[in-house]
Every structure is written in C-alpha cells, then in structure tokens.
Amino acid sequence: MAKPQIREMEVVRSTYLSSHMLSVTLGGENIGTIPDDQESAYIKLIFPREGEDKPLMRTYTIRAQRPGEIDVDFVIHEDAGPASAWASKAKPGDRILIGGPGPKKLINPEGDWFLIAGDMTALPAITVNLASLADDARGYAVIEVISEDDIRPIDHPAGVELHWLVNPTPDDSGETLLARVRELAWLEGQVAVWAACEFNSMRALRKYLKQEQDVPRDHLYISSYWKIGQSEDGHKAAKKRDLEKEGL
Numbered sequence: 001m002a003k004p005q006i007r008e009m010e011v012v013r014s015t016y017l018s019s020h021m022l023s024v025t026l027g028g029e030n031i032g033t034i035p036d037d038q039e040s041a042y043i044k045l046i047f048p049r050e051g052e053d054k055p056l057m058r059t060y061t062i063r064a065q066r067p068g069e070i071d072v073d074f075v076i077h078e079d080a081g082p083a084s085a086w087a088s089k090a091k092p093g094d095r096i097l098i099g100g101p102g103p104k105k106l107i108n109p110e111g112d113w114f115l116i117a118g119d120m121t122a123l124p125a126i127t128v129n130l131a132s133l134a135d136d137a138r139g140y141a142v143i144e145v146i147s148e149d150d151i152r153p154i155d156h157p158a159g160v161e162l163h164w165l166v167n168p169t170p171d172d173s174g175e176t177l178l179a180r181v182r183e184l185a186w187l188e189g190q191v192a193v194w195a196a197c198e199f200n201s202m203r204a205l206r207k208y209l210k211q212e213q214d215v216p217r218d219h220l221y222i223s224s225y226w227k228i229g230q231s232e233d234g235h236k237a238a239k240k241r242d243l244e245k246e247g248l
Contacts (some may be wrong), residue, residue, distance in 0.1 A: 001142050004044065004099040011094040014087070017143025019149040022076050024087050026098070027069040034070060040106055040196050044099035044151035045070070045083050055097075056231055058083035059225075062101060064123035073124040077146065081231070105194075106132055108219050112165065114139035114160065117181055119170070119178055120146060121225040122196035129194050130156040131143065141185065142180050143168075144197070172228045174200030192219045197239055199227035218237055 010028030017023050039062055047056040056083065064071040074087035086096070107114060107129050114137055118126050123143060130141060138159035144167050145151060151164045165180050177197055193215055195205050202224035209215045209222065229234040 004102065006046065006097055006099045007144060008095050009098050010098070011090045011092055013092055014090055018145075018147075018152050020076050020146045021073055021123065022087055023071050023073045024090055025069050025071050026096070027122065027246070028095070031068055034062075034065070034101065035055060036065070038070070038101045038104070039065050040093045040105045040125050040132075041101035043101050045072075045086075046097035046099055047082050047086070048097070055228070056082050061124040061128075062129060075146075105221055105223070107194035107221065108192040109134070110190075111139075111192025111219060113137075113187045113191055115181070115184070115191055115195075116141040116160075116194045117143075117177060117193075117195040117197070119144040119177065119197045119201070119225075120150065121198075125196060126194075126233070127154050129246060130154060130160065133157050133160065139191070140184050142177065144180075146179050154204070170198060170201075170228065172200045173196075174202075174204035176199070177201045179205040181205065182208070186213065190219060193221065195222045196225050199224040199230075199235060199242075203242065 005031040009026040009030055012025040012027045015023045040061050042059050043062060044057045045060055062070050062071050063073050074084045076084055076088055114133060116126055116129050124202055125144060126141060135157055136159060137157040139164060140161050142163045142165060144165045146168055148166055157160060160206050163180060167176050193209055202222055210222060224239060227238055230238065
C-alpha cells in the first residue's frame with residue numbers, strides 16, 4: 001500500500017459551529033494536491049515532536065470541500081488533545097502538515113431505509129452521509145452531543161428523523177447511544193447502517209445490530225473514532241485487538 005502523500009497546508013479561517021465544535025478551513029499553495037470529491041475522507045494531521053523521529057498523528061474527516069479549501073471540524077473540550085489544542089489557537093496563515101486523504105466510508109445507498117448514529121467526533125462524517133442520501137430516503141440519525149448548544153441545523157432528507165442526545169459526561173459503559181437507538185421503531189425492509197463513536201459505544205452498538213437485528217455485513221459500517229482514557233495510539237491498539245477477536 002502506497003504511503004499517504006504529505007503536504008503542508010495553511011489555515012484560511014476558523015469558525016465555531018457550536019460551543020464545542022470548531023471548523024478550521026485549510027488551503028494554501030498545496031491545496032491542489034487534494035483530489036476533488038473528498039468529503040468524508042479521512043486525513044492525518046501531523047505534529048512533529050522535537051528530538052523524536054516519529055511525529056504525533058491524529059485522524060480527522062474532511063467535512064466540506066470547495067475550490068481552494070477544505071473544512072476540518074474539531075471537538076473542543078477541557079481535556080483537549082494535541083489536534084484540538086492546535087485548532088483552538090489556529091489563526092490565518094498558520095501551517096500544518098497533512099497526510100492523505102484516505103478512503104471515504106459512506107453508508108450503503110442500497111438500503112430500504114437508513115440508520116446513522118454517532119457522537120460529536122463523527123458529526124462531520126454524519127453530515128456528509130446525510131447529504132449523500134436520496135431526497136426520498138427514510139430512517140433515523142441519532143447524534144450524541146455534549147450540550148444543547150451543539151444541536152444545530154443539518155441538511156437531511158425530510159423522511160430521515162434527527163434524534164439529538166445530549167450527554168455532557170460520556171462514560172465507558174457504551175450504553176448511552178445504544179439506549180436511544182433501541183427506542184427507535186424498526187422499519188420494514190433492509191436497513192443500511194453507518195455508525196461511528198467511542199470504542200465502548202461502538203462495541204455495544206455492533207453487538208445489537210449484528211446479533212439482535214441481524215444487519216448483514218454489506219449493509220453495516222461501524223467504527224470507533226476514540227476510546228475514553230486512551231490516546232489515539234492506545235485506541236488504535238485496542239481497535240486492532242478487537243478486530244482480531246471478532247475475526248474481521
């Protein structure tokens with residue numbers, strides 16, 4: 001597999017979308033190295049570390065792309081990691097190394113109805129997935145946010161109900177998002193599912209969707225974007241062990 005292209009990009013502007021979500025627009029002379037149609041693709045933000053060969057890398061989603069610029073959204077909170085801390089201080093003209101983009105992971109469009117679920121880390125990808133659905137699509141999107149102020153208008157088909165779940169203190173039980181999903185009326189026909197969230201929440205959702213609702217693999221995309229109490233490296237290791245255990 002070819003290594004992802006690394007290039008330096010420039011901060012164009014920063015905009016708070018809500019109390020805990022900051023959108024940073026990137027551009028600059030290397031923007032042309034990002035192919036067209038990359039909304040929902042992931043990129044690596046690269047932070048060199050003095051005295052060490054291996055830099056810190058953090059994974060984020062391209063939420064929007066326009067000629068000459070891309071938008072990358074960051075969850076801002078007290079226990080900010082290196083990427084969120086960088087974003088909170090970023091100003092026009094600042095530069096950052098970017099790797100990628102990697103593959104896009106979108107919901108299977110062949111479902112009779114659709115279920116999208118995730119927390120704030122997945123909100124950029126959720127907005128892209130909702131925008132990708134046909135105008136007559138039906139189903140649900142369940143979105144876990146930190147505060148009431150994080151609830152904001154999102155373009156979506158009229159037949160897809162948005163369910164906002166406010167949870168200021170996520171824990172490692174993995175039950176909060178699942179509990180709301182369980183409350184939904186299961187519609188007729190074949191569901192297509194896209195879900196991304198905290199690691200424990202992902203595992204709880206996956207068990208429910210695979211074992212109780214018998215969602216086939218080709219109609220189920222589910223992933224974890226982070227793990228409570230772990231750095232990205234720790235989360236990545238936990239994710240690898242989980243996949244091996246599941247035989248995936």
